[in-house]
Amino acid sequence: MSKKITFIRNANQLVTLTGSSDAPLTGKRMDQLNIIENGSLWIEDGLIEYIGVDGEVAERYKDRIGEAEIIDATGKLVTPGLVDPHTHLVYAGSRENEFNMRLQGATYMEIMNKGGGIHATTSATREASHEVLFEEGRKRLDQFLLHGVTTIEAKSGYGLTLEHEIKQLEVAEQLHEQHPVDIVRTFMGAHAVPAEYKADPDVFVDRVIQDMIPEVARRNLAEFNDVFCERGVFTPEQSKRILEAGIKYGLLPKIHADEIEPYEGAELAASIGAVSADHLLRASDKGIAMMAEAGVIAVLLPGTAFFLMAESADGRKMIDAGVPVALSTDCNPGSSPTVSMPLIMNLGCLKMGMTSGEVLTASTINAAHAIKRGKEIGSLEKGKKADIVIFDVPNYMQLQYQYGVNHAHTVLKGGVIVVDAGRLVCNTFTRILN
Numbered sequence: 001m002s003k004k005i006t007f008i009r010n011a012n013q014l015v016t017l018t019g020s021s022d023a024p025l026t027g028k029r030m031d032q033l034n035i036i037e038n039g040s041l042w043i044e045d046g047l048i049e050y051i052g053v054d055g056e057v058a059e060r061y062k063d064r065i066g067e068a069e070i071i072d073a074t075g076k077l078v079t080p081g082l083v084d085p086h087t088h089l090v091y092a093g094s095r096e097n098e099f100n101m102r103l104q105g106a107t108y109m110e111i112m113n114k115g116g117g118i119h120a121t122t123s124a125t126r127e128a129s130h131e132v133l134f135e136e137g138r139k140r141l142d143q144f145l146l147h148g149v150t151t152i153e154a155k156s157g158y159g160l161t162l163e164h165e166i167k168q169l170e171v172a173e174q175l176h177e178q179h180p181v182d183i184v185r186t187f188m189g190a191h192a193v194p195a196e197y198k199a200d201p202d203v204f205v206d207r208v209i210q211d212m213i214p215e216v217a218r219r220n221l222a223e224f225n226d227v228f229c230e231r232g233v234f235t236p237e238q239s240k241r242i243l244e245a246g247i248k249y250g251l252l253p254k255i256h257a258d259e260i261e262p263y264e265g266a267e268l269a270a271s272i273g274a275v276s277a278d279h280l281l282r283a284s285d286k287g288i289a290m291m292a293e294a295g296v297i298a299v300l301l302p303g304t305a306f307f308l309m310a311e312s313a314d315g316r317k318m319i320d321a322g323v324p325v326a327l328s329t330d331c332n333p334g335s336s337p338t339v340s341m342p343l344i345m346n347l348g349c350l351k352m353g354m355t356s357g358e359v360l361t362a363s364t365i366n367a368a369h370a371i372k373r374g375k376e377i378g379s380l381e382k383g384k385k386a387d388i389v390i391f392d393v394p395n396y397m398q399l400q401y402q403y404g405v406n407h408a409h410t411v412l413k414g415g416v417i418v419v420d421a422g423r424l425v426c427n428t429f430t431r432i433l434n
């Protein structure tokens, strides 16, 4: 069978981010995108084969141009597909009532402590069938794709029993199989202490450690293990036990850290060797320094701070301290019901002191490293997956300057066009990719 060839031609700017596959970018390197002007990409069977200036690539493949599907990117910006390394994709229901309560002064934790928040979504998710959760997740994935996102991480954590955590992870697996967006799964049984264990949270911690983690690992349902380390949720000691139990079963640690209060979550992430520490709005200077030293990726979620009307994490300070920074939507029904990585990048610039280049690095290669996919995706280099976005702007700075707009024009997943002129063109129920 002949190869499927795609030739993206003559981008005004082609952001390659080459040389970043082995480790996330830090410091000044986060702002160096390795751009090719008038750049072109030759793709064969879903993988990037060659990148260069248009004339050079055309000359190299002159005998085979007739076999290629040609995409004209003249005047446009081409980047790696966006990667979202922190989502709570699979859930039922919505919480606009809580948003309205917060607009009138109630706080996120007050609502949760009264049985709303994560508990409300847990009830709705426990009641929902696999089919309903699949359909809700599919709709969100279509929206992610339309915004240029080609890979996401998805957490469980709205089941809080073995049965319902497995249901969420299985829905995520099925979505991965049937939707062009790739999904990397994280077990988060320690997302909240369910009402039935309120009197004795340590018993629930034991259930997570003794029942859930071994079974999730045995059934290969997740690669990562995450915990909400926050005053009133899980203590640093409980979080440590949960993350260490995961490590024992091969689940790599991630942590929701220092979101509402300083709670030494960043310090724990560094000491345990977490792949990432996420949120970090209230991380201490000591914790940030320890993360830099240990190479823990900071997954920052400026949409959550925005939506909770809180001060954002200090992305500038973290980058200057040498911490590798990634960005994410934190898509979830309570603290950040958005699917828009372009908006998140805008907020990274406007609320966290990051540059236009840094937010792109944070949303592509560093985000890929935060889910251990840095060797396959996140930059445009020979041998990597042809997950690509063509934005209808002439340069990468305009992506941030014309804020609040989805500029994604064409999206390719594994070399196949899945969004064309801003419209979905893939059949979301048939995985067309390997």
Ligand SMILES: N=CN[C@@H](CCC(=O)O)C(=O)O
Residues within 6 Å of the ligand: 088, 117, 118, 121, 228, 256, 259, 304, 330, 332, 333, 334, 335, 336
């Ligand atoms: N903070 C904890 N977990 C989620 C919110 C979950 C929810 O409110 O439903 C987060 O990352 O923000």
Ligand SMILES: [Zn+2]
Residues within 6 Å of the ligand: 086, 087, 088, 256, 330, 332
């Ligand atoms: Zn989260």
